[in-house]
Amino acid sequence: MKLGRMNHIGVATPDLDASIAFYRDVMGATDITEPFVLESQKVRVCFVNTPGENGPNGEPTAGTQVELLQPTEADSAVGKWLDKNPLGGQHHVCYEVPDIHEAKAWFEGLGKRVLGEPRIGAHGTLIFFVHPRDMGGQLTEIMETPKEAH
Amino acid sequence: MKLGRMNHIGVATPDLDASIAFYRDVMGATDITEPFVLESQKVRVCFVNTPGENGPNGEPTAGTQVELLQPTEADSAVGKWLDKNPLGGQHHVCYEVPDIHEAKAWFEGLGKRVLGEPRIGAHGTLIFFVHPRDMGGQLTEIMETPKEAH
Structure with a gap:
C-alpha cells in the first residue's frame, strides 16, 4: 500500500455548535460545512476546511479537514470516548486509499484489527476503522477517495 | 486571524524507530525525514511526508505531515504524556501563521493560555503552544510559515 492523502483528523466535541464557533x-x-447526522456512527458531524499548500502557480488546494464529531447518543463509540475525555479532542486520523477492499485485505494481512465491514462514511464513500492498539495508539480511518474532485 | 495550513499532527511514540518502520x-x-534531537522540547523527532491534493494540472503538493516524537527524557512534556498513553498516539496539531507575534497577541487577547515565549521549532521557525483546555481539548501548536517554499 502507498500512503494516501491525510483527508481529515477527527475531533470529538461535547458541543458541536460551540466547536464551530471556536473554529x-x-x-x-x-469555510465550515453544514452539520448533518451520520446515523451509522451516531454522530452529528461537520467539516472545517483548511487551506492546503498552493500549487506551483499559487493555485489553492484543499488541505486536511477537521471533522468535528458530537455523539447523538451517549452509548456510542464517540459518546464513550467523551466520557474519558470530557473536553473533547483528537479522536482519529483518516487517510485516503484508491480501493477500500484492497486496503482492508492489506491491513488484515498484516494482522491489524479492522473494525467491521466497509460502510459509507461522512464523505459518501466506503470507510473502515483500524484498532488503535494496532496502529501506534491512533484510531485510524481508511476511506476510499471520492471519485469527484474535492 | 485567518486559519492557516495544517502543517502537521504531532504523534508521540515510545519507540521512534518502530514508528518509522510502521509508517x-x-x-x-x-518519504520520511532523518530523525534529529530537538533539545528545546526534549524529543527525538522526524516527519512523515504525506501527499497533498493535486493542483489543477495534477501537480503534487505537500500534505499535512505526521511529526513523530519520542521523548529523550522521561521528565519532559512528551515523556509525561506517554506515561498516561503508553502506546503513543495523537499529541498535538499544528497550524501555520504568517506572523508568530501577531498570533500570540491574538490568542492572548482571547484569553487563551499561550505556553511560554515563541521559540524555534522543528521546522526552524518560531512556534508556541496553546493550552489544550482552552482549545477544545487539543494541544495546539502555532508555527510561523517557513519563508522558503515547502
Missing part, C-alpha cells in the same frame, strides 16, 4: 472565531476558519 | 511498512510512506 470560526478563534482559529479563523472561513 | 513505512504498514502505512506505505515513502
